[in-house]
Amino acid sequence: MDDLPQHIQDMVGKELYPEEGEFPVENGYIYTTCSSVENGNPLFWDEDTATELTGGPIAPPTMISVWFRPHLWAPGRTKEALPLQIHFDLKAGLDLPEAVMTDNTIVFHEPVRVGDRLKTHQVLRSVSDPKTTKLGTGRFWVIDVEYFNQDGAQVASESYTGFGYKRD
Amino acid sequence: MSKLTLDQVSEGQQLPELPYDVTATTIVLGALASRDFRPMHHDYKFATVRNGTQDIFMNTPNLASWFERYITDWTGPEGRLGRMRFRMRDSIYPEDKMVFRGTVKGVETDEAGCGWAQLDVDVTVDDRVCTSCEVRVAIPTNNDDNPWARKGDDWRP
Numbered sequence: 001m002d003d004l005p006q007h008i009q010d011m012v013g014k015e016l017y018p019e020e021g022e023f024p025v026e027n028g029y030i031y032t033t034c035s036s037v038e039n040g041n042p043l044f045w046d047e048d049t050a051t052e053l054t055g056g057p058i059a060p061p062t063m064i065s066v067w068f069r070p071h072l073w074a075p076g077r078t079k080e081a082l083p084l085q086i087h088f089d090l091k092a093g094l095d096l097p098e099a100v101m102t103d104n105t106i107v108f109h110e111p112v113r114v115g116d117r118l119k120t121h122q123v124l125r126s127v128s129d130p131k132t133t134k135l136g137t138g139r140f141w142v143i144d145v146e147y148f149n150q151d152g153a154q155v156a157s158e159s160y161t162g163f164g165y166k167r168d
Numbered sequence: 169m170s171k172l173t174l175d176q177v178s179e180g181q182q183l184p185e186l187p188y189d190v191t192a193t194t195i196v197l198g199a200l201a202s203r204d205f206r207p208m209h210h211d212y213k214f215a216t217v218r219n220g221t222q223d224i225f226m227n228t229p230n231l232a233s234w235f236e237r238y239i240t241d242w243t244g245p246e247g248r249l250g251r252m253r254f255r256m257r258d259s260i261y262p263e264d265k266m267v268f269r270g271t272v273k274g275v276e277t278d279e280a281g282c283g284w285a286q287l288d289v290d291v292t293v294d295d296r297v298c299t300s301c302e303v304r305v306a307i308p309t310n311n312d313d314n315p316w317a318r319k320g321d322d323w324r325p
Contacts, residue, residue: 029201036194036201036230039237043245053245054316061249062232069203069229104228105253107325111316 004127008093011124017085018121021067022074025116029066030059057114064106064147064156067118086122086143087162094127096138096164103161110153117150125159138165171244174275174283174309183242183270183287188234190226192262198230225259228299235289235301238268243307248315250284250325251304257297264293270303280322283309 034044042049043058050057059067070081082088091099112118125142145158188194192212199209204227207214215224232254240247260266274286287303304325306315315323 029203032197032201033230033233034237036197037233037237039233039240041237041240041245049245053314060233060236062229062236062252063202065229066202069205072205101228101256103253103255105251106232107251108249109323109325110319 003129005093008090008127011086011089012126013123015121015123018119019068021118021120022071023067025059025067025112025114025118027057027114030063030114033060033063033066054111058111059114061108061112061156062106064108064112065145065158067112068120068147084122084143084145084160086124087141087160090124090127090139090141090162091164094139094164096166098136098138098167099162099164100135101160101162102140103159105159107157108155109157110149110155112149112155116155118155119148119150121146131163132168133163133165135163136165136167138163171246171311172242172307173311173313174277174285174307177272177275177285177307179272179274181272183238183272183289186238186241186268188266188268190260190262190264190266192224195224195226195260195262198233199227202227202229202233204229221259221261223261223263225261228254228256231260231291231299234266234268234291235299235303238270238289239287239303239305242270243305246308246314246316248306248318249303250306250323251302253302255300257299258293260291260293260298266291266293266298273302277309278324280318280324281309282315282318282322282324283307283313 123144128140140163143160147156196210208219209227215221268291270287270289277283290300
């Protein structure tokens with residue numbers, strides 16, 4: 001990675017963009033999400049079942065990123081808020097205008113509970129040497145996103161592989 | 169919903185197929201449910217003219233919810249997801265009939281006594297694999313076991 005700009009090299013391995021979800025984990029989005037995929041799992045619809053199995057109402061694990069997607073507009077915001085900001089930093093910093101995500105791994109730890117105030121940060125794990133694929137020439141990068149509840153317990157971690165490129 | 173225990177799971181077992189006729193409402197509802205306001209998931213003109221795709225298309229977070237639903241339809245509510253690895257290959261559009269299929273690739277009980285099934289799941293449209301997903305899901309080892317009760321070192325996803 002010797003030819004990487006220094007400010008990109010300096011990002012690698014650091015916990016960046018710590019943030020707290022804009023609102024607590026809530027049932028409205030849980031019901032709407034389950035409805036959107038016709039998920040009848042009683043864990044998310046029946047409080048007695050959730051209490052019996054998990055100790056109380058929880059969110060579907062795969063909703064983890066939902067709790068951090070910013071409002072489209074919010075008072076006082078002067079620029080667009082972007083999820084996975086490192087991805088966009090790399091596109092801009094490496095002058096790679098196009099990008100795709102090729103791989104996403106999610107690991108689920110403690111359940112996410114209704115009312116949780118979740119926190120997250122991002123870590124740039126690696127940036128590859130230049131590669132040429134059928135899309136164009138660019139670089140692959142791996143970004144981890146780690147998620148915690150208000151008690152500091154890890155609830156999930158995600159790893160994204162992105163490919164930023166210029167069309168040939 | 170069925171209650172599945174690990175003794176009912178074996179390598180090579182096929183999960184029941186889930187076919188679903190996708191509409192524009194499926195795509196838009198899924199995007200907004202996952203707070204994904206990017207226009208390619210609700211604006212036909214943006215998707216086709218700007219992105220060059222054939223239509224608006226399903227967003228990845230909602231697709232993850234579809235995979236979760238497919239897996240826990242099979243396990244029942246006691247099934248607890250440990251790990252999912254997605255490979256995104258192609259898009260799903262309105263008027264597609266998407267079909268989820270899954271195969272058990274392995275079964276194990278870890279050192280903490282937790283039962284696990286390793287699954288390969290994919291969603292296809294016609295013969296086109298749109299997204300594939302490797303899944304590690306905890307399944308009760310018997311009727312008294314509950315993977316959701318596991319914490320700390322007893323939960324090894």
